[in-house]
Every structure is written in structure tokens, then in C-alpha cells.
Amino acid sequence: xxxxxxxxxxxxxxxxxxxxxxxxxxxxxxxxxxxxxxxxxxxxxxxxxxxxxxxxxxxxxxxxxxxxxxxxxxxxxxxxxxxxxxxxxxxxxxxxxxxxxxxxxxxxxxxxxxxxxxxxxxxxxxxxxxxxxxxxxxxxxxxxxxxxxxxxxxxxxxxxxxxxxxxxxxxxxxxxxxxxxxxxxxxxxxxxxxxxxxxxxxxxxxxxxxxxxxxxxxxxxxxxxxxxxxxxxxxxxxxxxxxxxxxxxxxxxxxxxxxxxxxxxxxxxxxxxxxxxxxxxxxxxxxxxxxxxxxxxxxxxxxxxxxxxxxxxxxxxxxxxxxxxxxxxxxxxxxxxxxxxxxxxxxxxxxxxxxxxxx
Numbered sequence: 001x002x003x004x005x006x007x008x009x010x011x012x013x014x015x016x017x018x019x020x021x022x023x024x025x026x027x028x029x030x031x032x033x034x035x036x037x038x039x040x041x042x043x044x045x046x047x048x049x050x051x052x053x054x055x056x057x058x059x060x061x062x063x064x065x066x067x068x069x070x071x072x073x074x075x076x077x078x079x080x081x082x083x084x085x086x087x088x089x090x091x092x093x094x095x096x097x098x099x100x101x102x103x104x105x106x107x108x109x110x111x112x113x114x115x116x117x118x119x120x121x122x123x124x125x126x127x128x129x130x131x132x133x134x135x136x137x138x139x140x141x142x143x144x145x146x147x148x149x150x151x152x153x154x155x156x157x158x159x160x161x162x163x164x165x166x167x168x169x170x171x172x173x174x175x176x177x178x179x180x181x182x183x184x185x186x187x188x189x190x191x192x193x194x195x196x197x198x199x200x201x202x203x204x205x206x207x208x209x210x211x212x213x214x215x216x217x218x219x220x221x222x223x224x225x226x227x228x229x230x231x232x233x234x235x236x237x238x239x240x241x242x243x244x245x246x247x248x249x250x251x252x253x254x255x256x257x258x259x260x261x262x263x264x265x266x267x268x269x270x271x272x273x274x275x276x277x278x279x280x281x282x283x284x285x286x287x288x289x290x291x292x293x294x295x296x297x298x299x300x301x302x303x304x305x306x307x308x309x310x311x312x313x314x315x316x317x318x319x320x321x322x323x324x325x326x327x328x329x330x331x332x333x334x335x336x337x338x339x340x341x342x343x344x345x346x347x348x349x350x351x352x353x354x355x356x357x358x359x
Contacts, residue, residue, distance in 0.1 A: 168193035169231025
């Protein structure tokens with residue numbers, strides 16, 4: 001009798017748990033549909049900060065003694081955080097220098113260096129220590145503002161735009177605007193890109209439990225569109241007129257490899273890119289680079305030099321790193337920590353470009 005009672009009690013508990021799980025499963029899409037602003041937060045994930053205790057105002061605490069932190073104001077009341085790191089040949093000289101020295105460094109000349117890079121990383125409104133709330137329009141406007149700010153300081157020297165993960169959507173938005181104005185950048189580099197946010201959302205691991213739910217598009221994807229979030233790189237490539245390099249790891253589980261390949265196929269057929277170099281570099285799964293570790297590739301400096309930097313004496317990176325802040329590194333972005341790691345990785349790539357001979 002006691003065993004039957006205990007068994008019946010266990011079944012009742014399991015049934016209760018199942019009802020709760022089913023209720024939550026049904027409630028989530030309904031809540032997102034009723035409150036589409038929640039979906040926007042899930043796209044940007046700017047409320048997640050890992051690691052939490054990094055002080056972005058002090059890059060030197062992370063070993064970046066050659067990097068300056070400062071703030072720009074693209075619009076009244078909104079300050080965005082910016083990191084500027086100088087070329088490796090200036091790292092020693094940069095110790096404890098002030099803002100005036102960093103501004104002047106944009107005009108530096110080192111003829112013994114084949115390729116010379118300043119790297120400027122900014123955090124869009126709503127992320128890191130930047131103020132405001134994120135939106136696709138705001139991120140693109142922030143990127144354009146900083147691009148123009150850099151251009152005013154470097155003059156006619158080459159400037160390359162580098163986007164990663166969600167940052168590739170911002171990068172193609174920016175480059176499309178620049179090309180429409182007749183002022184394209186010198187090259188566009190897309191690392192782990194997707195075609196558009198709807199296809200990426202449907203392919204993302206977070207959507208797995210709902211992907212085959214009837215009405216998935218209506219509940220989830222239409223809620224993204226309702227927030228005016230598109231990041232339509234597949235459309236933007238038809239308006240871009242500069243060299244394009246796409247980098248993607250075959251074992252990327254956050255932005256599936258096939259989305260990057262699909263974007264390349266579309267770019268290769270684009271009339272606006274006719275006459276410009278469009279290249280796709282896959283990284284085999286055996287390398288284990290996944291979504292955020294392509295910067296570790298020892299071949300990356302050679303790839304960049306051959307695709308973008310041939311015959312260039314001076315050049316500047318404008319990285320638009322990811323924006324998903326969760327746990328994908330900057331990479332998406334899973335966190336400020338990821339952006340920091342990717343930034344360090346790109347610094348290492350840049351240092352190699354300085355120190356190694358040309359092709």
C-alpha cells in the first residue's frame with residue numbers, strides 16, 4: 001500500500017512538472033508576440049556582461065598599455081565608448097601618453113613598415129560603457145559617425161571596415177550608405193556573417209526548441225521585424241562597390257557556415273561588385289575556430305595582406321565587432337569579454353602584419 005502511494009505521488013509530481021514545462025513552452029512565444037520589445041533584447045543581448053568586472057575605461061588593466069579609451073557623442077545626450085590602439089611599432093612609445101598624442105598618431109609615418117594599422121574599436125549605444133539603447137538604425141548611425149571621425153584624421157589613407165557576427169550586419173549597412181554616397185571604403189571584411197536577421201534567428205541554437213513549432217515565423221521572426229531589425233546583408237551586397245572578404249569557420253554553430261557561403265554566392269553575383277575582388281575563405285572544422293576564434297589562425301595575416309593590403313603602405317582597421325552579448329565572446333557577442341578577446345587577437349594579427357615581409 002505504501003509503495004503504491006509513493007509511486008502515485010511520484011507520478012503526480014512528474015505530471016505536475018510536465019504541465020509546468022508545457023505551460024512555459026507555450027507562454028514564451030505568446031509573451032514575445034504580445035511584447036515584441038522582448039525579442040529585440042534577445043537579438044542584441046546587451047544586458048548580458050561576461051565577465052562583469054572588466055573596467056572598459058582602463059584598457060591598460062587588460063594589458064593594452066598602447067590603447068586609449070575615450071568617448072564620442074554621435075547625438076546629444078548619448079556617449080559611445082571607443083578604444084584606439086596604435087601600430088605595434090609605436091606600442092613602447094605610447095606608454096602613458098595623453099589624448100593629444102593619440103590624435104597626432106593618426107598622422108604618423110613609418111616608411112620601413114609595409115602595412116601600418118591603427119585599430120579603432122567602438123561599442124554601440126547600449127553596450128559596454130556606452131549610453132542609450134541599441135537599435136539597428138542607431139548602430140548604423142554610430143558606425144557612420146565614427147567612420148567619418150576617423151576619415152577626418154587620416155585623410156586619404158586606406159580605411160578598412162571589419163564586421164564580426166551581428167557586426168557584419170552593421171558593417172554592410174554602413175558600407176551600403178558609403179557606396180550610395182559615392183565614397184566606398186577601401187575594403188569590407190566580414191567574419192562569421194549571415195544573410196539577414198530572420199534567417200540567422202531561425203538557425204540560431206536558441207531557436208532549436210521552437211524551430212518546428214507551427215507559427216514559428218509569426219511568433220518569433222515577425223516580432224523581430226516589428227522592432228525594425230533586419231540587418232539585410234543579402235540585400236546590401238547589391239549596393240556595395242568595394243572589395244569584399246568573407247571569413248567563416250565550418251564548425252560555427254552560432255551563425256551556420258551555409259549562411260556565410262550563401263552571402264558570398266549572392267555577393268559574387270552582385271552587379272555592383274562586378275570588377276571588385278570578392279573572396280570567401282572557409283576554415284575547416286578540424287581547426288576548431290567555431291564562431292569566435294578565426295583570429296587565432298596563423299594564416300589570417302597572409303590572407304588579409306593578399307586580399308586587402310597589397311601595395312598599401314598605410315591602412316586603418318575599423319572593426320565592428322559583434323553585438324550579441326551573451327556568451328559568445330564579443331563574438332557575439334556574448335559579452336564585452338568576447339569583444340576584448342577578439343580585439344586582442346586582431347592586435348596580434350596587426351603586429352604580425354607589421355613585422356613580417358610582404359607577399
